Amino acid sequence: MRGSMRFPAxxxxxxxxxxxxxxxxxxxxVFLTSTRNIERLIAVPWPGQAxxxxxxxxVPMAAAxxxxxxxxxxxxLRSLGTWDLGAARATWRIAVRPVLVxxxxxxxxxxxxxxxxxxxxxxxxDPYVLHLMGIVVVLLTAHAVIGFVIGRRLHALxxxxxxxxVVFVGISFPLGTDSHWAHHVTGSIAWVGxxxxxxxxxxxxxxxxxxxxxxxxVVLAGPRRVRVASVVASxxxxxxxxxxxxxITKDWRSIAPAARGLAPVTCEGSRPEVCxxxxxxxxxxxIQDRLAEMTDRLRAGGIIAEKPTRxxxxxxxxxxxxxxxxxxxxxxxxxxxxxxxxRENIPIAVVGMPCEEPDxxxxxHNTLWVARTIGVEREYLAWLSRETQGFAQGQSKxxxxxxxxxxxxxxxxxxxxxYAERLxxxxxxxx
Numbered sequence: 335m336r337g338s339m340r341f342p343a344x345x346x347x348x349x350x351x352x353x354x355x356x357x358x359x360x361x362x363x364v365f366l367t368s369t370r371n372i373e374r375l376i377a378v379p380w381p382g383q384a385x386x387x388x389x390x391x392x393v394p395m396a397a398a399x400x401x402x403x404x405x406x407x408x409x410x411l412r413s414l415g416t417w418d419l420g421a422a423r424a425t426w427r428i429a430v431r432p433v434l435v436x437x438x439x440x441x442x443x444x445x446x447x448x449x450x451x452x453x454x455x456x457x458x459x460d461p462y463v464l465h466l467m468g469i470v471v472v473l474l475t476a477h478a479v480i481g482f483v484i485g486r487r488l489h490a491l492x493x494x495x496x497x498x499x500v501v502f503v504g505i506s507f508p509l510g511t512d513s514h515w516a517h518h519v520t521g522s523i524a525w526v527g528x529x530x531x532x533x534x535x536x537x538x539x540x541x542x543x544x545x546x547x548x549x550x551x552v553v554l555a556g557p558r559r560v561r562v563a564s565v566v567a568s569x570x571x572x573x574x575x576x577x578x579x580x581x582i583t584k585d586w587r588s589i590a591p592a593a594r595g596l597a598p599v600t601c602e603g604s605r606p607e608v609c610x611x612x613x614x615x616x617x618x619x620x621i622q623d624r625l626a627e628m629t630d631r632l633r634a635g636g637i638i639a640e641k642p643t644r645x646x647x648x649x650x651x652x653x654x655x656x657x658x659x660x661x662x663x664x665x666x667x668x669x670x671x672x673x674x675x676x677r678e679n680i681p682i683a684v685v686g687m688p689c690e691e692p693d694x695x696x697x698x699h700n701t702l703w704v705a706r707t708i709g710v711e712r713e714y715l716a717w718l719s720r721e722t723q724g725f726a727q728g729q730s731k732x733x734x735x736x737x738x739x740x741x742x743x744x745x746x747x748x749x750x751x752x753y754a755e756r757l758x759x760x761x762x763x764x765x
Contacts, residue, residue: 361443364392365450378614378668379455382462382531388451393523397477398502400440402494404478405485407432433478462531472541473521476548483551514588519543519579528649529597536590539582546575599650609646628708635707636750656683678717681705693763695728700756702738
């Protein structure tokens with residue numbers, strides 16, 4: 335009962351209380367600026383993707399703030415003589431309440447940003463979202479412990495801003511380096527794609543270094559006097575956490591291997607069978623008909639040797655890479671509107687890269703011819719105009735269309751030969 339009576343008092347005197355309105359306004363600004371360009375997430379919603387997108391930006395700031403707040407509170411308790419109670423109260427009992435208040439104060443706005451992202455996308459939280467929020471709470475708790483220990487040893491006047499800057503930079507700076515493993519061990523929340531969620535390996539790599547660093551700080555700060563054994567133990571714990579995370583992530587690329595294939599998939603039709611995420615499959619019948627027509631034209635024009643038997647959307651494919659080789663194709667068909675199949679990405683994917691570094695100006699002739707063959711010439715030219723800044727780079731629109739008209743006047747056999755010759759020219763002219 336006494337503990338429950340003391341908690342409101344601790345809440346009223348905690349530095350998080352006067353700071354909370356400022357924190358709330360700042361996180362509201364982060365929410366408004368980080369949810370501007372999520373039309374694609376709205377078109378094919380997935381809770382885990384929306385949640386990771388929403389909290390990616392605020393988590394480093396929340397971690398820095400929670401560490402600074404607990405550093406201030408630890409210094410305040412020291413000035414009040416709380417640490418002089420000695421054996422009357424265990425150290426952990428003194429620390430647990432201010433740490434929890436700080437974690438609560440930063441978890442609420444972070445969860446609010448996540449909930450706002452889900453609301454904008456139009457989905458409800460699921461177990462994968464709760465798992466992600468659990469990771470955030472664990473990280474905030476670990477940073478709160480680190481800040482509290484530093485604030486107990488040093489004065490908050492310089493400890494709080496120092497720990498805030500170090501935490502923020504420590505989380506954010508490695509994301510811009512070429513050391514891919516470092517991207518996954520700082521506690522930054524990674525974006526997950528459609529139908530994906532944090533895997534056990536990703537979870538361990540994300541929390542292990544920070545949690546072990548927090549434990550190391552506790553071990554080092556436990557005795558009233560710093561001892562060699564405490565220093566050795568804390569260094570071993572901190573190094574063990576980092577090395578353990580490195581062992582998990584050393585072979586990872588910039589995108590971590592998330593748990594995949596969690597979203598339902600809808601497949602329909604034949605020659606080709608089209609597979610889309612169920613969340614964006616409202617027009618799958620029309621899309622299948624349009625793709626069947628396109629592949630018929632590509633086959634008749636000699637652009638492809640055989641029609642694909644299955645075309646899978648990029649968001650639900652085993653390998654998230656566009657591929658038009660063989661019987662099974664992978665194309666970017668999301669958001670699933672039948673009209674969206676008429677986009678420039680299909681002729682670009684069909685032409686692909688005939689060699690490692692082709693000459694793009696030459697390759698544009700092939701792509702335009704494919705676009706004209708399948709009836710998306712206007713869409714492709716609009717995209718090319720944007721890419722070349724209104725045809726200010728490379729050939730002019732008139733030159734491309736004139737060449738396309740000359741090819742159209744040739745016989746089907748000559749058109750195939752011209753297409754193959756252009757591919758060889760693009761590779762010879764490439765760098």
